[in-house]
Amino acid sequence: MYKELFHLGYYKIKTLLYLDLEFKFSSIIKNIGSFFVYSLFIIAFYLISQTAIELVLVKYRLGLFLLHRFLGIGFFMFGLAVTTGNLIVSFSTLYKSPEIDFLLSKPIRFESIFIIKFLDNFFYSSSTLFIFLLAGLAGYGKYFDLSIGFYLWSFFIVVLPFVFTHAVIGVLTLFLFIKISTKIGVKLTILIIAFFYSLSIIYFFNASSPLNMVMEVLPYYPNIDIDFSFLQSPIISYLPNFLASDSFFAFVRGDNLRVIINSLLIFLLMSGVFTLAVIVAERYYYKSYLDVLNLKFSKKDKSVDHTKSIFDRTTIMNPQFNSLIKKEIIIFTREPSQIIHLAIMILLILLFISGIGSTQLIILKAVSPQIQTIIYLSILVFILFMIIALSLRFVFPMLSLEGETYWRLRTSPIDINKIVRIKFIIILMTTGSIGFFLMKFSHRYLSDILYTQSLLLLLFTVLTIVPLVFSMGTVYVNFKEKNPIRISSSQGATVTFLLCLVFLTLVIALMYIPINDFFDARFYGRIPNFETRVKSVNIILGVIAFFTFFISYLISIKQFKKDI
């Protein structure tokens, strides 16, 4: 097996090492732009991590224990994202790639194919992530003035195994998903897994609520730098996210024994889950490959009942518009990865909505206007971030997903501008409606003035982000990639994401003072001068939205008309 692995790995690395240099003006500009955006964000991550630590330790004086518990919660969410992302991406790399068909037709052990493809997938999809994690670690290490040993240890012994463990959990869940799907069907399996997924999130946040932690620790003030893990359930402390954050905590306190124990536990966990995955792959990978084929070609799933097809429904739309809209709807709803991801996002939105009522009450009862401002801005960040996430996931791949069938549209007597306009209408209305829904729920108990302003912010964000993401998707178009998840996790998508974060940071920076003044005035019984204060913010964001919208529209049209 090792000989096989070495052979496969050698050629895999060899193909990765070949540089694909293209000396075209547009690609040089694209690469310089990417390099610039990446560098900017690496620096930003480095600085933000230091500022965040300073905020917790110096401004709010919450102590080292709470800082690392917050870090643990961050690790938990990060781990969930890695697991979910890996589950979805692994499906395409382990079951839908032509390379798998090639390898499976050769006399190679199934577990060797699994290991190579898993590692390929892991490093391909996580390389950008590691760059930013390193920037964050550098900020952390610099703040606490830690030695070079910390960087090596934290990255190779804690962070890398942590991320790897969650990626393996993603693949194991995928195996389980396929196994159950063959017994009870795909839809029911999705429901069951989504149920347990949300149950685990709810349990986690109930057991380690950040608010409860603060309430339990603050009575010990000023002795808040000691280890308060006895206040929590021991099960929670042994979750990999808290093992990781606690080992950071131990390193800062100089508790080397704890560092070694926690690192060892993380390493053992990684080895355990990976060994389990290899054993499962040895026995089940090929069978699961056949199961996936059976699910794909099952007659029930593939025959279309044309009496119910929306193409036959009478409509008042003109035939071209009608065809384009219906094609978009059908293709979207019949692609499992689109539906699964949308279901996960809807689940997140529902979880947000279920908790947002009490968060608004916390704002109203908060003991200081600063805390009110921070909680309110966090709500805004979540909603705007959701717009970004939805756009990147569903809007960015739109032109690429036309795929090699784009010849059909391009050779039809249809105005390309019309196609772009139709796509713009669909994406603006969908993301706008979701944003409106979220704003409505998150302002039920808050002032009407804030609600009106939040709707304006939503409008500017949708008009900026959605066209920007769409046009970037056309610039980084890849007609050969059929998997929307791989498209939306490509280099172009990462650059787009970073550009969106610039906008998000700008919105929050511009809104901080007016919002803080608003809560300050309310808290001390003054009449807030909110409308006047946000006027200039609205003008700036309005101008940005206007220009981004039109430039993105023009870029999209140009890209849609490119030679294919």
Place this chain on the structure above:
Amino acid sequence: MIKVTNLSKSFGNFKALDNISFQLEAGDFAAFLGPNGAGKTTAIKIIAGLLSPLSGNVSIKGFDIKSNPLETKRLIGYIPDQPFLYDKLSGLEFLKFTGGLFGLSKHDIKIRIEETIDLLQLGEWISRRTETYSQGMKQRVSIASSLLSDPDFILVDEPMVGLDPQSANIVKTAFRKKVNEGKTILMSTHSLHIAEEICSHIIILNEGKIIFDDLIDSFKSFQEKEFHNLESFFLEITR
């Protein structure tokens, strides 16, 4: 009917088409021959509107492809070399989608679909998603979608790739029927015997230039003078 004038196209330093011109009339069935990389697909893609030319123009029934792209596309049925379809649509849905793109009414779409299903003998598979189709079935659906609007000018890029003898025969019969109805076909192919069997006109491209443009009989008479067969004649002139 279709007039191609001084068409050129480059990809970087590579000149794919070098000032080519030709003209076809209604009822012509032209074979576009030439070795790999001669520029056949490039020329076809420019006429179909998928590539923009460096210089020159294409006019169909008096409509120029640059100034009247929509009108010219309405007159063209383009059949690509690879039959890419939307995996998640059934063949029938793909045909309805195409009918809508050409602005056909629901009634016309229904009638034309019935005609093309019959013409290309698509059968029951038409109701299944195209991701389950064989290469040949995909090719026939792709051809059906291009004939759906009853175009005056049919552009075909290597139509027989991946087709079994039965399917190839169905496609050839369909093309002959269209030519008999007065439609014009320009078909890129590597198969000399298919060109000889069904085409009335031969255009040979080599290194981006037209080196032969005449009727099939003229092509054959050249061959008969000095060569044993079409293949050796073709190999000689494209050497």
